[in-house]
Each structure stands twice: as structure tokens, then as C-alpha cells.
Amino acid sequence: MNRLLIVDDHRIFTDGIRFLIEHTTDLEVTGVLQSGKDVIPFLTHNQIDLILLDIDLPDLPGFDVAKMIKKTYPQIRILALxxxxxxxxxxxxxxxxxxxxxxxxxxxxxxxxxIQKIREGGTYWPKSFQLILNGQNGKMSENRLTERENEIIGLICNGFTSAAIAQKLFLSSRTVETHRKNIYRKLNVHTNVELTHYVKKHLILKNPTL
Known part of the structure; x- marks a missing residue:
């Protein structure tokens, strides 16, 4: 359990984490990929035990990449970053x-x-999610909106584009788009117009500016 693949398109991050892993652990970094579409072809030709997988990739969301990995290579352990x-x-x-x-x-x-927990056969989740796992057996309400999502909803409903939201909140445009997709999924809407109608109807924002 020492062959590791890093999938992340931020070179500064991958260079740093690779250096630290190779110089402070017994793990072997077998490869570094910047694209989600390259993962399955890479796994076809390389034996990997553990994957560090970013969610915000330029071509495929990490959610979809993880699903493909588990379907094709269920023995590989995935740590989301x-x-x-x-x-x-x-x-x-x-x-x-x-x-x-x-x-x-x-x-x-x-x-x-x-990494150590997963190598030992365990799991590792942030405390906020661990509470949900312990209390609800891994299930959560689809309508649970975070403070960040509420903030983005308010900006969307007031006409801000993803680029403008990203600039205002000091996020990347891809991160904003990921939040937008999560919001749509949780509220079962498909467009900004539907989202605005939903917000007006249900008054879901704590401090609405509509």
C-alpha cells in the first residue's frame, strides 16, 4: 500500500505535496495528472494503491472521476482533496x-x-461530516445549504455572473461553478431563473437582498 497517484491541476500544490511525500514517507509517487480524463488510461498501465483526487478539475469533476475509479478499480483507495x-x-x-x-x-x-488512516484500512473525514456519518448512517439532507452556498445564491439572484462572484469572494470560477451545481442539485432547479423563483417562494436566504 505505497504506490500513490496525485490528480490535481494546481502545479504549485502538486509539486509541494509530492516533494513532502517523497521525502517524509515511504510512499512512492507513481504519477501526477492534471486531467480527470487521463486517470483511467493511466491506471490501465500502472498499479496504484491510493489516489489523492482533487474535485475541481478542468475537464471532469472529481465526483465523476471517483465513481469511474470505484467501478473499474474498486480496490484503489481514494482520498479527496x-x-x-x-x-x-x-x-x-x-x-x-x-x-x-x-x-x-x-x-x-x-x-x-x-493518508495514514486510509493506508491502515480506515477512513478520514472532517469533523463536520463525521457527525453526520455517526448520526445518520452516511445519509444527509439534500436541502442542507452551507453559508457559502447561501452567499452565492444571494449573488446569483442579484445578477452576478460566475466570474463576478469569483472575484468578489476570492474564489476560482471553477469553484463557483461547482458550488452552483451543488445548489442546483440540492434545490432541484436547473437555471438561475428557477433558482430565483425558488428563493422568492421559500425565502431560504437569511438576509435576502432580492
């Missing part, structure tokens, strides 16, 4: 086969702790 700290994203990775989830802002010590 993301800037997303909402339990909705954690639950989706859990349902798609991940054995753990680390929030990138928590730092390298959390990542190494999670």
Missing part, C-alpha cells in the same frame, strides 16, 4: 467511493494524517 468545505461535496464523494476527504486549507498535517 478540495477547497470545498461543505458537507454536500463530502457526502457526494463518500457516495462515489472515496475513503476520506481533506480540505486543502487545513494544511499538510491533515493530509498526511488522512
Amino acid at each position: 478540495s477547497m470545498l468545505d461543505d458537507v454536500g461535496s463530502m457526502d457526494r464523494m463518500f457516495q462515489n467511493g472515496a475513503r476520506g476527504y481533506c480540505i486543502k486549507s487545513d494544511g499538510r498535517e491533515e493530509v498526511f494524517k488522512a
